[in-house]
Amino acid sequence: MSSLRSFDGPRIKARYEPGQPYETIRLDRMTPVIGAEISGVDLAAPTNRQMDEIHRALAEHLVIFFRDQRMTQDQHLEFGRRFGELHLHPAAPHEPGHPELMVIKADENSKRANGEGWHSDVSCDEEPPMGSILYIKECPPAGGDTLFASMYAAHDALSDRMKAYLDGLVAEHSGEHVYRGMYANEGVGDKPRYPRAEHPVLRTHPVTGRRALYVNRGFTTRILGIPRDESDAILGYLYEHMENPLFQCRFRWQPNSVAFWDNRCAQHRAMWDYWPHRRYGNRVTVKGERPV
Template sequence: MSSLSALSGPRIKAPSGSGQPYETIGIDRLTPVIGAEISGVDLAAPGNHQMAEIHRALAEHLVIFFRDQRMTQEQHLAFGRTFGELHLHPAAPHEPGHPELMIIKADENSLRANGEGWHSDVSCDEEPPMGSILYIRECPPAGGDTLFANMYAAYDALSDRMKAYLEGLTAEHSGEHVYRGMYAKEGVADRPSYPRAEHPVVRTHPVTGRKALYVNRGFTTRILGIPRDESDGILGYLYQHMENPLFQCRFRWQPNSVAFWDNRCTQHRAMWDYWPHRRYGNRVTVKGERPV
């Protein structure tokens, strides 16, 4: 069965959920497959029950969004820590005194923007991040959207033959070609070494137990144990497949908006279509576990 014929049938699955209503937050789904806008919560001081429902919403919708938030740097960090220990980016600039608070910035002097190609954050780490919480304070009047894609749905839509082929395969992920020189204008020097890791091509989510594709254009360099030309062909097919719009949602930023995505089962792409306007914010990233 071809990828397109699989997509036209019932093999695209919406995120599985408990079916129970939410009591303390509002949910407005962006698509049936991925993404939900959350209302009725102040991330600067969420209640305990709200936090439990935010955890659940993230598992059910993969990426969740919040509008009209007002968080200090300390509150942003505190919100991230409720999900686990925070991750330190191997190369990106950070706010003074806060190494866990990554700077996300693009303006008229930028040659490129953070995350402009499809990727899963820092998949080159031995233990890639569990998730990322991006708080945008300034955004362009138009453009600068971020796209998110559901890697559960991408895996589910593969043919059974392709799933069998990918079972047990491992891929190399490297950060050097991504990070070397990327942040020089922000005063971050090249590093003597960059992270590199080997991860399964298909990983199992530690919370939901669902399988997701775990290769991406940003960091994956090759599939191990097969010839290079075969690796290039399989990766090229998987990239094209997983970037199908039917797996995606698109978020239009407004000032003081927050996006929180599960890095283990999504990929994202930031559109760099707003030059010479400015986009500025901070990202807090939560540590994850070694993919299996």
């Protein structure tokens, strides 16, 4: 793994080397390639040194988890802002008076649950989110796990010939098929234009410098500049490849747990296997940059 670059987020201007011990938090890796559970920190009032190490843990492990947290809505928002400006979701419901605080809820009345398929959050934006911070306050007695997959590992496992083929290709990401009807359902009227963007199939992470696959079933519609049947075949192969369990970790939710994932190098999928039970929480999303 290459050395990590400097972090430029709020209050964080330091250089880290991967593999160094943590001094202010405890960290247990979930798999060799992705995921770590962190303890010894109160996300409602982390110290600056703990924030430094949380930044590093996210860069090194792609998704990090916290148990037994107690945050108010304002504290959840403040924790997110310590990583950057917050992102406004184009369609999801939010808490009254807090447009940056998404409501994540499914129960016996839901026809679907958020995030059922593999995806990277809102990759249809021209500047997709850097990271998402999900705080689940109520969860079913069993089920409702979230799976995460490393797009570094998916990239690295490709053959050199496939990497060479994909290098320089650009894919279209669209939100229309995902969000159509959701605007009207939220009472704000349907919109004639939906988010759409073009991103490289292989992107370089701005902090670690590592390359990652950046197409997903949720939003990617086609690879540009090649015939449609070729695009469909290549995307189908990549989707099956990146969903290999060897690239994954799985998080079992408990009340008052937090998951923080890096959308630039990880995808996730929420399991909706708990009907008719209820799952409820809030998500804060941090703005990102244009993929390169």
